Amino acid sequence: MNRRLALIDMGTNTFHLLVTEVDERGQLHELYKTKVPVRLGQGGISNGAIAPEASDRALKTLRDFRNTINEFGAETVRAMATSMVRNASNGDAFVKDIFKQTEIQVEVIDGAREAEFIYYGVKAAGVLDEQTAMIMDIGGGSVEFIICNQNEIFWKQSFELGAQRLMDKFFTQDPTPAGSVAAEKAYLDERLQPLTEAVAKYKPIILVGSSGTFDTLCDIDAQGKGDSSRTEKQPVASDLAIDAYYKVHHELLRKNHDERLAIPGMLEMRVDMIVLASIAVDFVLEKYKLQEIRVSAYALKEGVLHQMLAQQ
Known part of the structure; x- marks a missing residue:
């Protein structure tokens, strides 16, 4: 039974979406991949909050991602947020907004976990x-x-x-x-x-x-x-x-x-x-x-x- 998964990496500069299919042998088939320069950190990173314009860009991008995910029929969605969101004073509110507008549940990961995931990605390459x-x-x-x-x-x-x-x-x-x-x-x-x-x-x-x-x-x-x-x-x-x-x-x-x-x-x-x-x-x-x-x-x-x- 083939399964479709969507992965979202919400970086401080760039948001990435990867939609992939796993076949019954556990082989991966990339179906779709994109990156969008959301610039979530712009205008806010140095004072520790996500700026309203940055938040609007992020939400628009994630609504688009949600439409793409639905088109491909991916059952599992994993969305990871990193540095900007984990350090922002309004990060929690931002994550709630995302869920309200897209039903995407964002995992805010700490730096150690981020480093670990990067290692496994690089190892796979x-x-x-x-x-x-x-x-x-x-x-x-x-x-x-x-x-x-x-x-x-x-x-x-x-x-x-x-x-x-x-x-x-x-x-x-x-x-x-x-x-x-x-x-x-x-x-x-x-x-x-x-x-x-x-x-x-x-x-x-x-x-x-x-x-x-x-x-x-x-x-x-x-x-x-x-x-x-x-x-x-x-x-x-x-x-x-x-x-x-x-x-x-x-x-x-x-x-x-x-x-x-x-x-x-x-x-x-x-x-x-x-x-x-x-x-x-x-x-x-x-x-x-x-x-x-x-x-x-x-x-x-x-x-x-x-x-x-x-x-x-």
Whole structure:
């Protein structure tokens, strides 16, 4: 008997919907996938509340998601809310509104659980092996770090240092001046102390970027080399050479908003935030002397899906 499931990841910047079918052999068949730049954190993340305009955008998107879910006839719906909702003073009211308007029951998950789901998503993408890796998932509200290999998680933590939060703090001029880059790195150095201690203990050698920013960095790198294969079908697992990453990174720092938007492979919804996110990637590579970058297109929602299937 085939079953249809819908998964919603309500991120601080982007809402994702995945509708999938599980056949009797337990194989997954993706039926529909979309992402919408809701920008739930815009205008409110720094004062700890969801702004009315952001709430309206979210509710409209979720009403659309509900219609799509109904069209596909998915019986099970799992919706996860992360950093913005868990930290917002009006998060509970927002979750009640969603249920009232869409009958979608939102699970607000804490940072540790978010990191765990991301690990299972990345593991399902097949980018982990026996070597110790550091997964980095840059959201709009939080950044998750997981030190692990394919068999286990050694350490994990979520930090409220997402790209929207960094943007509110450090994105004061465009292009970003060297002083702002240095200020962001100094801030990360101070806030990521627990990660620094964990790295000293577990010694990861590979950086695994999980979806979002990392997908876009790979898209820009590929299109810059005249490779358009990623536009037809995004691979689940990719490699990004360190020097290729730095080439893109320096281009992002050098250009202003309109110039970045013109870069082949850039997404409009990431055009400013990617600057702050890429500075964080540069910081992590440099500080922790990581030798390699791998990218997983799977993240939170795929992790939730694979956990659900494993439990059944």
